Amino acid sequence: MSRTLPKTLLSAVGFVAGIALILLSASPDYFVTALRLVVAVAGVALMIVSGSALGKRLFGDDFDFSFWFSVTWLVLLGLAVALAAWLPLGEHIDVANSLDQPINASPDPFSANPLGTNLFGLDLLARSVYGARSSLVIAVTAVVIGTVIGGAIGMVAGYFQKSVDRVVGIFTNSLLAVPPLILLIALATVLEPKIRNIAFALSLLTIPGMVRLARATTMLYAPREFVVAARALGATRARILFRELLPNVLLPILSLAIVMISILIVAEASLSFLGLGIEPPEPTWGNMIAEGEGSVFEDYPHIVLVPGAFLFLTVFAFNLVGEKARRRWDPRSVKL
Amino acid sequence: MTTPALKGPALEATDLVVEFPVGRGQKVHAVSGVSLTVAPGETLGILGESGCGKSTIGRALIQMPAPDSGTVRLNDRELTGLKAKELRGARARMQIIMQDPISSLNPRRKVKDLVWESHAIWGYDGDDKDGKIDEVLRAVGLDPETVRDRRPHELYGGQAQRVCIARALMMDPVVLICDEPVSSLDVSVQAQILNLLEATKARYDLSLVFIAHDVAVVKNISDRVMVMYLGKSCEVLPSEDLHLRAVHPYTRLLLSSLPEAQQSASAGDTVVARVAAELPSPIDPPSGCRFRTRCPLATDRCAAEEPLLRDIGAGHQVACHHVAL
Amino acid sequence: MTAPLLEVDDLRTRFLTPRGPMQAVDGVSLTLAAGETIGIVGESGSGKSVLGRTIMGLITNGPTTSVTGSVRLDGVDIHGLTAKGRRALWGTRIAMVFQDPMTSLNPTKLVGTHLTESLRFHRGLSRGAAATRAVELLKQVGIPEPERRAGQYPHELSGGMRQRVVIAMALACDPQLLIADEPTTALDVTVQKQILDLLQSLAERLRMATILISHDLGTVSGRTDRVAVMYAGRMVETGETGRIFAQPRHPYSGALIESIPRLDAATHSLLPAIVGQPPNMLNPPAGCRFAPRCAFAQDKCRTESPELVDDVACHFPLTHALEVPA
Numbered sequence: 004m005s006r007t008l009p010k011t012l013l014s015a016v017g018f019v020a021g022i023a024l025i026l027l028s029a030s031p032d033y034f035v036t037a038l039r040l041v042v043a044v045a046g047v048a049l050m051i052v053s054g055s056a057l058g059k060r061l062f063g064d065d066f067d068f069s070f071w072f073s074v075t076w077l078v079l080l081g082l083a084v085a086l087a088a089w090l091p092l093g094e095h096i097d098v099a100n101s102l103d104q105p106i107n108a109s110p111d112p113f114s115a116n117p118l119g120t121n122l123f124g125l126d127l128l129a130r131s132v133y134g135a136r137s138s139l140v141i142a143v144t145a146v147v148i149g150t151v152i153g154g155a156i157g158m159v160a161g162y163f164q165k166s167v168d169r170v171v172g173i174f175t176n177s178l179l180a181v182p183p184l185i186l187l188i189a190l191a192t193v194l195e196p197k198i199r200n201i202a203f204a205l206s207l208l209t210i211p212g213m214v215r216l217a218r219a220t221t222m223l224y225a226p227r228e229f230v231v232a233a234r235a236l237g238a239t240r241a242r243i244l245f246r247e248l249l250p251n252v253l254l255p256i257l258s259l260a261i262v263m264i265s266i267l268i269v270a271e272a273s274l275s276f277l278g279l280g281i282e283p284p285e286p287t288w289g290n291m292i293a294e295g296e297g298s299v300f301e302d303y304p305h306i307v308l309v310p311g312a313f314l315f316l317t318v319f320a321f322n323l324v325g326e327k328a329r330r331r332w333d334p335r336s337v338k339l
Numbered sequence: 340m341t342t343p344a345l346k347g348p349a350l351e352a353t354d355l356v357v358e359f360p361v362g363r364g365q366k367v368h369a370v371s372g373v374s375l376t377v378a379p380g381e382t383l384g385i386l387g388e389s390g391c392g393k394s395t396i397g398r399a400l401i402q403m404p405a406p407d408s409g410t411v412r413l414n415d416r417e418l419t420g421l422k423a424k425e426l427r428g429a430r431a432r433m434q435i436i437m438q439d440p441i442s443s444l445n446p447r448r449k450v451k452d453l454v455w456e457s458h459a460i461w462g463y464d465g466d467d468k469d470g471k472i473d474e475v476l477r478a479v480g481l482d483p484e485t486v487r488d489r490r491p492h493e494l495y496g497g498q499a500q501r502v503c504i505a506r507a508l509m510m511d512p513v514v515l516i517c518d519e520p521v522s523s524l525d526v527s528v529q530a531q532i533l534n535l536l537e538a539t540k541a542r543y544d545l546s547l548v549f550i551a552h553d554v555a556v557v558k559n560i561s562d563r564v565m566v567m568y569l570g571k572s573c574e575v576l577p578s579e580d581l582h583l584r585a586v587h588p589y590t591r592l593l594l595s596s597l598p599e600a601q602q603s604a605s606a607g608d609t610v611v612a613r614v615a616a617e618l619p620s621p622i623d624p625p626s627g628c629r630f631r632t633r634c635p636l637a638t639d640r641c642a643a644e645e646p647l648l649r650d651i652g653a654g655h656q657v658a659c660h661h662v663a664l
Numbered sequence: 665m666t667a668p669l670l671e672v673d674d675l676r677t678r679f680l681t682p683r684g685p686m687q688a689v690d691g692v693s694l695t696l697a698a699g700e701t702i703g704i705v706g707e708s709g710s711g712k713s714v715l716g717r718t719i720m721g722l723i724t725n726g727p728t729t730s731v732t733g734s735v736r737l738d739g740v741d742i743h744g745l746t747a748k749g750r751r752a753l754w755g756t757r758i759a760m761v762f763q764d765p766m767t768s769l770n771p772t773k774l775v776g777t778h779l780t781e782s783l784r785f786h787r788g789l790s791r792g793a794a795a796t797r798a799v800e801l802l803k804q805v806g807i808p809e810p811e812r813r814a815g816q817y818p819h820e821l822s823g824g825m826r827q828r829v830v831i832a833m834a835l836a837c838d839p840q841l842l843i844a845d846e847p848t849t850a851l852d853v854t855v856q857k858q859i860l861d862l863l864q865s866l867a868e869r870l871r872m873a874t875i876l877i878s879h880d881l882g883t884v885s886g887r888t889d890r891v892a893v894m895y896a897g898r899m900v901e902t903g904e905t906g907r908i909f910a911q912p913r914h915p916y917s918g919a920l921i922e923s924i925p926r927l928d929a930a931t932h933s934l935l936p937a938i939v940g941q942p943p944n945m946l947n948p949p950a951g952c953r954f955a956p957r958c959a960f961a962q963d964k965c966r967t968e969s970p971e972l973v974d975d976v977a978c979h980f981p982l983t984h985a986l987e988v989p990a
Contacts, residue, residue: 228443232503235401235435236457236510237427250447388852495941525707526879527957530923530937537932552853559925559933582927596857597927598882618822618852 011060017053021046070327073320080317084136093126095133096284107303119305121294123284127309130286134310135317137198137287142267144202149209150260156210157217158252162225162244171218175211183208187270191279201280205270209263216259220252254332262325265318272314288314347415349546350377350400350433350514355409357395367621369395370406371570375548377514382540382547384561384578386554386593390621392570393550397518400548401435402426414513431461434507438519440499444491450476450502451487457509471509478542479505480535497528504535508543515540516548521556533560554593558582563654566590569621569629572648575656584655586662589630628660636661667739669873670696670719670841675733677711677718686945688714690897691733693972698840699871701864703884703905705920706894709945715894716845716877720760721750737841756786759834761863763846765826768833769818775802775829776814779836786837801832806862824855828862835866842867845877860887881921885909893917896943896953903975913981916954921986952978 024046028039051068058066083090093116094100104124108116118127160171187204194200224230225248233247268288274280275289283290288310295307357370370392377383387393399406402418411418413433421429437443444453451472458464458471473483479501491499500520507515517536521529537560540547551557557564558578566574566587574587582594618633619625625632631641638661646658677689689711696702706712717723719735721742735742737757742750754760762768769778779798783789789797795814802810805828818826827847834842844863848856864887867874878884884891885905892902893914901914912918922936940957943949949956955965960980970977 228437228439229445231398231403231435231437232443232506233445233456233460234403235430235433236460236506237431238456238460239427240423242460247445250445388854390852497941525942526881527707527920527923527938527942530925530935531939533925534935534937537934553925554853555925555927558927559929559931559935561931578931592854594927596854598857598880598885 011057014053014057014060017049018057021048021050021053024049067327069323073323076316076320077324080135080139080313083132084139087129087132087136090132092129092132093120095125095129095286098123098125098284107306109303110305110309118309119303121291121306122299125284127291127305130291131288131310131313134286134288134291135313137281137285138268138271138289138314138317141198141202141205141271142264144198145205145267146209146260146263148202148206149213149263150256152206153210153213154217154252154256157214157219158221158244158248160214161218161221162240162248164222168218171214175214178207178211183270184273187274188277188279191274196280196282198281201271201274205267208270209260209267212259212263213256217252217256220255221248224248224251255329258325258328258332260325261321261328265321265325268314268318268321348376348412349379349381349414350548351375351410351412352396352400353410355396355399355406355411357392357399357404357406361622365622368570368624369621370399371624372409373565373567373570373572374409375565375572375575377546377548379513379546380540380544381563382549382561384557384564385548385550385567386552386557386564387567388552388593388618390569390618391567392621393552393567394518396567397435397516397548397550400516401430401433431457431510432512433514433516434510434512435516435518436500436503436507436520439523440496440503441491441494443503444494444499446491448490449487450489450491450494453491453502454505454509456506475505475508476502478508479539480531481505495528496524497531500524500532501535504539508539512543512545514546514548516550518550519552520549522551522553529556536560554582554597566593569619569624571629571658573630573658575648575654577654586651586655587657587659588634588636588661592633628658668695669698669700669738670694671734671736672719673734673736675715675718675735676731677714677723678730680728680730681946684946687897687948688945689718692892692894692899693733694892694899694902696841696873696875698873699867700890701867701874701876701888703888703891704875704877704894705879705881705884705891707879707942709896709942710894711897711945712877712879712894713845716760716843716875719875720758720843721745721753722760724750755782755839756837757839758841758843759837759839761827761830761834761842761844761847763849765823765830765850766818768830769826771818773817774814775816775818775821778829778833779814782833782836797836798832801836802829804835804866805829805832806858807832822855823851824859827851827855827859831859831862831866835870838870839872841873841875843875843877846879847876848883849879856883863887881909881924893920896945896948898953898977899972900954900978901976902972911982911985913976913983914954914978915958915960915982918982918986919959 024042028043028046054072055066055068058068058071093104102124104116104120104126106120106122106124108120110117110119110127116126116128118131120126121130156171160168186207190204194204230243230247233243238247271280271287272289272292275287276293278293280289281287291310292307292314300307353374355370355373358366358368360366373392373396375383385393385396398404400411402411405419409419413430416429418426418429454472454475455468472487476483476486481498481501486494486498486502494502520536521532524532533556536547539545547560549557549560558581561578564576564578564581565572566589568589574585574590576584585591585594619629626642627645628634628637628641631637634641640660644660646660648656648658650656651662672692672694675689675692676687679686679688692715694702704712704715714723718731721735723729723731724743725731731743737753742753745753776795776798779801780791780794783794783797784791798814799810802813807813807825807828813821813825818829821829847863848859851859860883863874863876866872876884876888888905890903891905891908892899893908893916894900895916901908901912901917908917909921912921919936919938923938925935938957943953951967952958952961952965952970955961958965962980964979968979970979
């Protein structure tokens with residue numbers, strides 16, 4: 004015990020030092036750009052290595068650092084989004100209020116604008132948090148719509164098969180046959196770029212995948228003996244679908260939904276970047292990145308890197324959590 | 340619920356035919372015209388190898404799927420041709436116990452909910468739910484305290500099969516169809532379940548259809564045995580001294596295939612099937628007698644004319660042209 | 665007396681599973697002379713299959729596996745060899761037949777190719793000679809029209825025929841030891857006997873030592889010289905086959921034999937069932953592993969693990985013959 008304590012301390016110190024290095028690298032005053040990159044990479048490496056060691060010491064060998072890092076990131080982001088209005092953030096949208104702010108300020112963790120400002124002096128941290136709000140709301144809404152509709156269609160197709168399945172097959176294959184970007188651009192020209200409409204448009208992308216997974220999983224469970232037993236007891240079709248099959252189909256579908264959130268965040272960002280999504284000054288990560296078009300990126304790389312980092316970390320985290328959920332709940336690996 | 344005194348058989352099936360399309364206009368002739376009756380309190384054993392259609396018959400009896408032709412009567416009530424809604428109630432007093440007990444139980448439910456499922460479906464709510472669950476768990480030899488809150492994957496195979504039996508009993512069934520109920524269980528546990536089925540049958544006044552491939556197991560639990568080969572019934576006989584009385588060449592082949600330890604007491608003759616002979620495909624079964632391609636007694640007549648089940652006395656029926664009376 | 669062909673001494677196989685260590689084989693010793701047949705009988709979790717694979721050298725020390733004790737074939741310790749050394753033994757000195765013939769055969773290769781490949785690799789036969797020998801082998805395992813069958817794919821054969829092909833593959837290079845792990849479990853009753861008869865006659869003709877692993881007592885009775893009964897990773901009883909079936913001395917062997925329905929017993933007779941469930945191998949009972957289910961268990965059995973003495977690992981072995989000898 005006495006021997007492991009110093010090692011635990013060492014890991015904890017390394018973890019904190021790693022984060023400090025990342026913060027330092029983000030501050031303009033201490034290093035030249037090239038050196039900042041080196042310091043940032045070193046900080047990330049130190050944080051991962053010591054964080055992983057620390058976790059293993061504290062929670063046992065099964066500790067998965069990248070998973071818990073992802074969960075932490077998602078929880079923090081979720082909290083920030085939910086509490087954005089009450090957080091001491093800079094101005095994110097109203098140019099009139101940012102007249103006194105420096106424009107294109109570089110990130111400085113110890114200033115009023117920790118992640119810098121954009122061309123209009125709007126605070127990038129605040130814009131990233133509010134941007135996360137639209138991104139997450141759109142992605143999550145779209146995935147919920149897609150999961151409910153796609154899951155229901157898939158389960159019905161998988162359970163009833165025959166002509167129902169054939170019709171559903173034609174429907175999903177037609178949706179898959181339309182290139183997603185073209186579908187989105189077409190919809191964007193018709194629909195007003197509002198959160199609700201974009202969420203609806205994106206949900207069309209998730210439906211075929213959900214239908215397929217729900218259908219395949221239902222077909223895996225439908226011939227199982229427990230379904231036969233339920234029918235023999237006199238269960239109605241609705242009861243079999245809801246009580247017997249749904250609990251078994253739900254977990255694999257939810258894990259796919261988590262992964263899909265990350266895909267839709269990217270899709271939404273791409274739409275905004277192309278100017279087809281939410282329009283500025285209302286921030287989203289996509290239109291924030293688009294602000295770096297032209298020579299801006301060369302002069303002020305943080306304009307692109309800050310929302311880019313938010314996007315990257317969030318997508319990375321959703322993917323990782325979704326993958327882990329899939330491995331845990333994949334029907335093929337469930338021992339029955 | 341009380342069972343009204345029965346005049347006729349508990350379960351009667353006539354001329355069952357089940358075929359599965361396999362594409363290109365071909366179909367598997369899984370069951371081709373099999374009839375059976377089960378008297379109240381009787382156990383009918385169905386014996387055969389894999390692919391003989393014995394499990395398909397079990398499923399056809401509970402109309403899952405319904406046979407392509409033929410009739411099934413449970414307690415004098417016709418089941419074939421009923422609408423889905425009527426069928427739900429009509430077949431509820433026939434329950435099925437399947438081979439793999441773990442996958443017969445929804446992996447996401449607890450034992451108490453699994454056992455209570457029938458009452459939840461039919462809305463017999465009411466008083467003393469826990470008491471009734473505990474009673475039926477005790478009746479199948481489980482300790483309610485230990486298993487009530489477990490999920491299927493936390494049970495041993497034998498325990499899971501007991502839960503399946505308990506669940507079936509909650510429906511107050513008249514007929515219990517047991518489809519290979521012990522063949523996925525450990526050898527040391529099989530006898531427990533076989534004894535439990537015997538005891539349950541007596542205690543709850545059940546009729547049993549016991550489907551299995553193991554001659555000794557079927558003989559022990561059944562009153563009468565139907566031997567099936569390639570979708571046809573080839574011999575029906577009382578199980579007492581089955582190993583001495585059986586006359587159909589296929590039944591004799593089954594008996595002579597038993598390990599010597601069990602075989603010593605059976606009749607001395609050994610039917611040697613033609614070693615080369617393969618089990619014919621049920622997509623394109625042989626004409627006439629389906630066993631003729633492997634039968635040592637086969638003649639031209641067997642190819643031309645299908646032998647029908649005929650009575651040879653003492654409740655013994657056989658479908659063979661060459662069995663001497 | 666010459667040295668036995670196979671000597672297994674205090675073999676222990678332990679797996680590290682995510683839920684803790686599992687001692688699958690717990691100190692098994694046995695010997696086998698050339699041409700002799702031993703049956704290893706046990707239920708799932710008894711360690712019989714792991715024992716077979718450890719003897720074969722398919723299971724060796726690794727990151728999640730530990731094997732101690734020794735397996736000597738003609739004096740050579742299989743677990744002391746390099747991976748390459750073991751591969752050289754497989755097929756030529758030891759061969760194995762598994763339960764499911766379909767997974768033992770490559771669905772994209774012709775039946776004949778399965779045989780000729782190993783003949784050319786191990787024996788260095790020419791293409792023509794290997795093809796001739798392959799047809800001979802197929803004939804030897806009772807496959808009709810061997811020339812035609814050699815040109816077919818595994819899925820065109822029935823289960824019994826496939827298992828014959830697997831046996832032919834095992835015999836291709838005249839092994840001294842054949843390990844058959846549940847060779848007939850996946851097959852139909854009428855085919856099982858044919859395959860077992862085939863294995864028996866081949867073993868006699870080729871003077872091949874055979875280990876026949878099965879959960880089914882009927883499979884080993886009358887076909888083996890000796891039987892080893894396994895329970896929860898341990899060998900609880902071993903001895904001459906006839907003796908074990910007529911007068912088992914371990915309560916488990918006795919109970920197992922009695923619990924199986926018999927053809928000549930009266931219909932509806934109550935079976936003497938073994939109470940309880942097979943042990944959880946991640947957390948096996950202390951003392952004698954069978955004690956919690958044993959009708960004769962006493963306090964000593966629950967605390968003290970019995971050693972194998974006089975062919976039986978039991979503190980209070982049975983002394984009388986079964987009422988109805990099997």
